[in-house]
Structures are given as structure tokens and as C-alpha cells.
Amino acid sequence: xxxxxxxxxxxxxxxxxxxxxxxxxxxxxxxxxxxxxxxxxxxxxxxxxxxxxxxxxxxxx
Numbered sequence: 001x002x003x004x005x006x007x008x009x010x011x012x013x014x015x016x017x018x019x020x021x022x023x024x025x026x027x028x029x030x031x032x033x034x035x036x037x038x039x040x041x042x043x044x045x046x047x048x049x050x051x052x053x054x055x056x057x058x059x060x061x
Contacts (some may be wrong), residue, residue, distance in 0.1 A: 005006040010039035017053055 013036035020029035033053030037046040 010036045013039065014049065021053065026053075029053050044057050 001020035007037045013032045017029045020026075020032060030053045033049050037049040040049065042056060
């Protein structure tokens with residue numbers, strides 16, 4: 001079933017990020033986690049989400 005992205009919650013995006021991380025898709029996991037963090041109202045929770053799914057492209061030469 002296709003869902004309207006506007007209806008997705010931070011939890012939905014975080015679940016997707018976990019699935020992508022488990023599927024060895026770190027960049028997609030990072031993008032989904034970033035959206036989850038944006039949809040989170042608590043800054044500490046948003047920071048925690050970002051820390052768990054860092055950008056895999058940063059720091060690479």
C-alpha cells in the first residue's frame with residue numbers, strides 16, 4: 001500500500017532508517033534519519049537520531 005509522505009511520522013522515518021542500515025544502505029539510512037530528526041520536536045532526541053545515523057560520505061577522501 002502506498003502512503004502519502006505527508007502522513008508519515010518521525011517514527012516511520014526512523015523505522016525506515018533502521019531497515020536501510022540493516023540492508024547495508026548507510027546513505028539512505030542517513031537521509032531517512034535526517035528526516036526523522038527534522039520531524040522531532042525535542043532537540044535532544046533529534047541530536048541522538050543524527051548521532052546514530054551519521055553521514056557516511058563525510059570525512060572520505
